[in-house]
Amino acid sequence: xxxxxxxxxxxxxxxxxxxxxxxxxxxxxxxxxxxxxxxxxxxxxxxxxxxxxxxxxxxxxxxxxxxxxxxxxxxxxxxxxxxxxxxxxxxxxxxxxxxxxxxxxxxxxxxxxxxxxxxxxxxxxxxxxxxxxxxxxxxxxxxxxxxxxxxxxxxxxxxxxxxxxxxxxxxxxxxxxxxxxxxxxxxxxxxxxxxxxxxxxxxxxxxxxxxxxxxxxxxxxxxxxxxxxxxxxxxxxxxxxxxxxxxxxx
Amino acid sequence: xxxxxxxxxxxxxxxxxxxxxxxxxxxxxxxxxxxxxxxxxxxxxxxxxxxxxxxxxxxxxxxxxxxxxxxxxxxxxxxxxxxxxxxxxxxxxxxxxxxxxxxxxxxxxxxxxxxxxxxxxxxxxxxxxxxxxxxxxxxxxxxxxxxxxxxxxxxxxxxxxxxxxxxxxxxxxxxxxxxxxxxxxxxxxxxxxxxxxxxxxxxxxxxxxxxxxxxxxxxxxxxxxxxxxxxxxxxxxxxxxxxxxxxxxx
DNA sequence: CGACTTCTTGAGGAGACTCAAGGGTGGTGG
DNA sequence: CCACCACCCTTGAGTCTCCTCAAGAAGTCG
Numbered sequence: 099x100x101x102x103x104x105x106x107x108x109x110x111x112x113x114x115x116x117x118x119x120x121x122x123x124x125x126x127x128x129x130x131x132x133x134x135x136x137x138x139x140x141x142x143x144x145x146x147x148x149x150x151x152x153x154x155x156x157x158x159x160x161x162x163x164x165x166x167x168x169x170x171x172x173x174x175x176x177x178x179x180x181x182x183x184x185x186x187x188x189x190x191x192x193x194x195x196x197x198x199x200x201x202x203x204x205x206x207x208x209x210x211x212x213x214x215x216x217x218x219x220x221x222x223x224x225x226x227x228x229x230x231x232x233x234x235x236x237x238x239x240x241x242x243x244x245x246x247x248x249x250x251x252x253x254x255x256x257x258x259x260x261x262x263x264x265x266x267x268x269x270x271x272x273x274x275x276x277x278x279x280x281x282x283x284x285x286x287x288x289x290x291x292x293x294x295x296x297x298x299x300x301x302x303x304x305x306x307x308x309x310x311x312x313x314x315x316x317x318x319x320x321x322x323x324x325x326x327x328x329x330x331x332x333x334x335x336x337x338x339x340x341x342x343x344x345x346x347x348x
Numbered sequence: 349x350x351x352x353x354x355x356x357x358x359x360x361x362x363x364x365x366x367x368x369x370x371x372x373x374x375x376x377x378x379x380x381x382x383x384x385x386x387x388x389x390x391x392x393x394x395x396x397x398x399x400x401x402x403x404x405x406x407x408x409x410x411x412x413x414x415x416x417x418x419x420x421x422x423x424x425x426x427x428x429x430x431x432x433x434x435x436x437x438x439x440x441x442x443x444x445x446x447x448x449x450x451x452x453x454x455x456x457x458x459x460x461x462x463x464x465x466x467x468x469x470x471x472x473x474x475x476x477x478x479x480x481x482x483x484x485x486x487x488x489x490x491x492x493x494x495x496x497x498x499x500x501x502x503x504x505x506x507x508x509x510x511x512x513x514x515x516x517x518x519x520x521x522x523x524x525x526x527x528x529x530x531x532x533x534x535x536x537x538x539x540x541x542x543x544x545x546x547x548x549x550x551x552x553x554x555x556x557x558x559x560x561x562x563x564x565x566x567x568x569x570x571x572x573x574x575x576x577x578x579x580x581x582x583x584x585x586x587x588x589x590x591x592x593x594x595x596x597x598x
Numbered sequence: 599c600g601a602c603t604t605c606t607t608g609a610g611g612a613g614a615c616t617c618a619a620g621g622g623t624g625g626t627g628g
Numbered sequence: 629c630c631a632c633c634a635c636c637c638t639t640g641a642g643t644c645t646c647c648t649c650a651a652g653a654a655g656t657c658g
Contacts, residue, residue, distance in 0.1 A: 117441075152589070166495045168581045174495040191367075191485040193586040196492070212593035219477045220595045223469045226476040230469075233483040235441040240490035242446070245416045245424040247498045248542025251645075283604065292498025297646060299606060315604085315655080331418045336443040339402070343462035345470040501613070533636065547614060549638060565623085565636085 110158050110208070112182040112270060114228045116235075116338040121347045127222050131156055132208040144199040144207065145186055152195065153209055154186040160205030161281050164197045165289065175290040177239070178202070178282070180266060184210075187233065202281045223345040235337055242332055247292050250331055252301050255291035258330030260311070260318060265334070276320040283316070360408050360458070362432040362520060364478045366485075366588040371597045377472050381406055382458040388451050395436055395449040402445065403459055404436040410455030411531050414447045415539065425540040427489070428452070428532070430516060434460075437483065452531045473595040485587055492582055497542050500581055502551050505541035508580030510561070510568060515584070526570040533566070 110132055114120060120128070135158060138144065144155060144162060162179045176197055179185055185207065189195045219226045239262060246258040264278050282290075288298045305311040310322045310329075320326060327334070360382055364370060370378070385408060388394065394405060394412060407429045414435070415425045426447055429435055435457065439445045469476045489512060496508040514528050532540075538548045555561040560572045560579070570576060577584070 168499050172499040174498045176491045188484045188488040191481050193589050216593040216595050220473045227469045231441050234438045237487050238438040241426045244494050248424045249422040339443050343466040345466050
């Protein structure tokens with residue numbers, strides 16, 4: 099189902115490449131990051147709310163989702179991870195894991211030893227700075243979603259969230275065009291933007307009727323991107339400023 | 349109104365101290381961070397949505413707020429900054445500033461040169477790692493707020509947000525007890541959790557009636573913290589794990 | 599082929615919004 | 629020092645988006 103990852107394939111480091119081109123030496127220094135890979139079945143728990151372990155992972159293949167479960171059983175999905183995304187970073191700041199991470203598909207992850215991380219901070223300042231920028235990007239994605247969930251109706255939230263997801267997938271694979279294939283159910287979409295499944299369904303129906311977007315079992319096709327953008331009410335973010343202040347490559 | 353900041357007062361670096369005790373040498377190396385201070389009047393714009401400049405600041409005194417304005421004029425406050433917080437970091441990841449930052453009180457900020465930041469990444473790996481951890485903490489605060497806004501009613505959102513704010517203020521000054529004095533209006537509270545001012549007012553009235561919390565013109569008194577926690581539905585976060593993996597102090 | 603998950607549709611109810619207006623409070627200027 | 633003004637808070641009434649409850653259809657997997 100999942101082939102062992104090709105360690106010479108640097109797509110695992112795609113997030114880092116958004117801000118600078120990594121040198122051969124840097125790539126070599128970062129290779130230990132993907133040394134300890136592991137395959138997990140769909141539905142596997144990678145991290146669980148409240149547990150004390152704070153391992154971090156790099157997702158190499160497949161999809162995972164990070165969520166919080168509230169006392170009344172309601173769930174908020176905080177992020178879905180795509181290949182190249184890091185898993186478990188926010189847990190490093192606190193004693194107990196704040197979120198639960200599950201595999202939405204069969205996945206391949208690389209477990210990252212924290213001492214390796216510390217060593218890279220020491221020996222690879224540019225890696226450290228890029229990791230810092232990636233963290234700011236994550237923060238920005240949350241800011242956008244907070245603005246959507248706090249201040250827009252269901253249509254706006256859904257439009258904005260799907261655009262955000264599409265932009266991320268497009269960066270991974272520029273060939274997907276206006277299509278968006280993902281392992282998410284309508285219930286997952288609902289939990290991402292804080293509404294009910296029923297309302298998601300009605301909003302998707304409405305989008306189809308208005309020729310804006312179609313959704314068929316995890317396959318979305320964007321028919322009118324401008325309309326979606328307009329409904330969302332948030333500008334497109336252009337990631338990857340040319341950061342001249344970054345430390346020099348070693 | 350605002351005295352020139354005491355550069356020997358390291359409370360500006362309180363956020364860094366949550367994860368490790370900085371050595372004298374490190375403190376000395378970080379001093380240039382607070383070299384270029386500036387006083388600004390209440391209401392001043394520190395950053396504006398869409399502008400290209402990406403300066404970052406360290407807030408030394410006063411309060412600022414970061415927010416997004418949506419096309420229909422609605423506002424979402426993403427974060428209020430307290431002394432010791434960094435301003436403008438998420439903007440580093442994108443070409444145009446995503447948020448607007450205004451001074452809620454007269455403030456003193458230190459402008460941080462990005463090349464200085466790059467240099468610190470290079471020479472102070474432990475600083476880099478601590479900055480990374482602070483970023484994860486910021487991310488976590490957004491995750492919590494997203495869960496609140498996405499999945500809780502007004503009472504829950506308000507309770508959770510005030511507890512979060514109180515915990516932050518308590519870290520700055522352990523003497524505040526169960527009081528919380530801040531320059532926020534009820535309209536600000538509303539914009540922080542995505543509801544209307546009117547509804548905030550009614551919820552505060554309700555809290556008072558139920559002997560949970562009182563709010564008088566920016567002065568909140570927590571009467572029943574357990575009840576608030578229960579209404580919020582999110583656990584307390586214990587920041588500042590003893591991170592043994594951090595690089596050694598230089 | 600059967601059981602489970604996911605999607606779809608209907609009807610009624612509630613939390614939060616909009617619109618509207620009055621009362622406080624603090625700051626400013628005459 | 630007092631009066632006025634701007635901002636903030638408070639309260640009421642009607643409306644609407646979205647939720648809850650309910651049930652059936654369609655698709656998927658073992």
